[in-house]
Amino acid sequence: MNRLALKNVRYRYADGTEAITGVTFAVRRGEFAGVLGYNGSGKTTLLKIMDGMIKDIQGSVLLDGTDIHRLSSREIYGKMGIVFQNPNDQLFAPTVFEDVAFGPMNMGIEEEEVVKRVKKALEAVEMAVYAKKSIHHLSFGQKKRVCIAGLLSMGHEILLLDEPTAGLDPLGEYQMMDLLMKLNREKKVTIFMATHSVDLIPVFLDRLYVLSDGKIVRSGTPEAVFTAPEEMSQVRLRLPQIAELIYRLKHEDNLAFGRIPLTIGEARREIMELFQKDK
Amino acid sequence: MLLLEYYATDHWLSRIDARIKLLVTMIILVMVLSYQGVGFQLLVAAISLTLIVSMKIPWRLFLLRFSEPFLIVLVVFLLKIFFSGHDPLFSFDILGFQITGYREGLAEGIAISSRIMAAISLMAVLVYATPFPELMAALSWLKVPRGFIEVLLYAYRYIFVLFEEAMVIYHAQKNRLGYANFRNRLSSFGILTGSLILKAFEQSQTLSTAMVQRGYDGNMPLFQSRPFRSSEIFLSCLVVTVMGILWGI
Amino acid sequence: MKKVSCGFVIAIIGGVTLPQNVAAMHIAEGLLPFNWAAFWFAVALPFFAWGLYRLNKRNLDDLSFKPLVGLMAAVVFIISCLPIPVPFAGTCSHPCGTGISGILIGPAISVVITAAALLIQALFMAHGGLSTLGADIVSMGVMGSFTGFLTFRALRSVNVNMAVAAFMAGLFADWATYFMTSVELAAGIRGEAAFLPLFWKVLIAFIPTQLPIGVLEGAMTAGMVMLLYKKRPDLLIKMRVIKAREVAVIGAVLIAVTFLFSGVAPVEASKWTGVDEAVIEKIAKEQGREPKEPLVNMEQGDLPLFIFLIAGAVGGFAAGYYWRVLIAGKGLPICSGQDEPAPETSGKIRGS
């Protein structure tokens, strides 16, 4: 079942930049998908189009089968939320608590329930102790977490995230992805994210699209996308480092790896197997 | 930006409801403004300054806050003393020019100066004891229009963002000789401020989208304020009564 | 008998206030007695209410409008925190930015913007005050925004070049603010004294700061409008709410008045100070007291006055410089002539 489908979408900015040049794909129900692309490849633009923020596009965006531009903003945003790349675009209240409470308050939920939701959302992103803090005192990564908490507290069915892990520390990056995966698996939230973190993607994402020059040039499971370094470098990307290592061992040092693993866990298994074979 | 943020977190005044602090401050402010004389003003100033000292405000902040009003006091004082009245109090020579100060001017100057001192130190107590969001909530409780409060909240939040932006641009310009001479200083400055305005326009667009997607319909929701504690009410009534009596005599 | 002249004292006062140009724009907390504070609140209220009404109305069509107004208030606030470099003596001045917001957002809503910026300044920086907020809104918000807006629109309607119109708008916005502040200040502190003489003295005391700042503000406004014009002409088109014709007439009148005022002021001032002294002399004589020796021997002409004005200015700039250093701390390394010479590398980069 498609939740969000794009058909032949093209978009050019007012200054003539062709940011999206013909994109067709769909995000399915319950999927944890993402788009990968170099700086300026059009990821942010694509997300804004999917969210209905950019309206004057060619082609169509369908949310649960209806053209998104025919839906009212209430209808769209009751189902779908977007987290921007820059947290300052999104955090407008003076304190963390007030910002996270903004969404639920607007939904007309009772105050006690709002407080509960805010607390839960902040706990999920490990920001509960900062509830009273002024937004401008937070670090970049903390702001990003608050952005996400702001949407979590509303309980959207679809989340669009623009580089949710950029600017987070290594553990934070991992925790963020883990949190998103839990949302996806346990709460059945459909997630679509733009990202740069090549090394984390294969661990978490079900499906991956590679964007280059406003076009989707590759798509499929991470295994299907990350094949050879040459192909990735054509679109100014690279393999996950562990994959790169095994790839080189296989092709340059002629070690007998069966396939190219993408995560450390898989690589470990492959290597152990290789050793066992040698014995 | 330090000035904007400071407040005494663990002072007993900080724990009192912002609405009460605001109301009491405003009542005393009105008393100060309408008092004819010096005694009450000095009393208010003394109490306020004592409170400020007990809040352990860093001296630099204190100086910054008061330097501007102090200079105003000085100017008003000079203007009054040399130009008001006709009863010469003193006169002296500077570089062969004689200057005369007048008694009435001095009296009026002192009155105005003490009023300013009282008022600004009173306000300083309020501000140092109340975080901004609480102050805004108190204002909205006082029926200041919601739209205005909302504007204030955005302004407060984005002062920090835009200031950061301004600093980035400023340093970038400076590194590229943007401030090397007066002419390009001016133009750099124009570009800096212009960029801020552009940023404001763009940011307001993304901001409103971010808000709309979280259910914004043109009005920011506000939390209901908690009920007053009776001890707070009692204390404030006491303070106002005592000050009122002192004001009357 | 030598005639008493206020020039010297005014020059000193003016000099002292040089670093205080923000203060000159803002009336400090507590400076106005209750009646005057209330009076200016009453004057400001209709403009403010109108602005708020317009704001709420426009926000219905465009939900990004209230955030925009909040952001503009932040910009006005920041602009008034940023020092403009002044060529001499290494000091800085603050523009007030009301002209530009008047031009861009419209004068009524600009009053709200100014009010927000002023309230934050009053609360956190003690520039202006809660009790004098009304007065400050009238001088900065109402006078600044409306003058800026009307000047710009009027000049544009007779096809004056955009940059020139913006420059004049900034200039007059600043001077109108300064004029109004002087009125409020004089009225507020006059006590028993006559209003007009005091008014002229206040006006003159601030001339050394406000005249150049007006020019700077004009330059800045022009710079900003031109930048917007080049980069985002669509915004300027979008923001153009009222047809130029409607306000041309009012604007022309206003400009004429301001011109008159700025031309006449110095003349009037000397006349009035004369009157003032004459009155004092007369009263003093009546009470059987001989007037005191004069401050400045006017027979020497205006030269000493001028010299003192300069001296005061230099002193003020010096004072201002150190005051800024205090403020600057580790923040903005503040303009001034302190910028290091260009580092080698940047020269190379430029050259390559």
Ligand SMILES: Nc1ncnc2c1ncn2[C@@H]1O[C@H](COP(=O)(O)OP(=O)(O)OP(=O)(O)O)[C@@H](O)[C@H]1O
């Ligand atoms: N407002 C705009 N006006 C004109 N061009 C724009 C605008 N925003 C983005 N672009 C251009 O559109 C293209 C795609 O930009 P986009 O922001 O979508 O890239 P991105 O993939 O998100 O990059 P990054 O990884 O840096 O976030 C770029 O060439 C960019 O210069």
Ligand SMILES: [Mg+2]
């Ligand atoms: Mg992007």
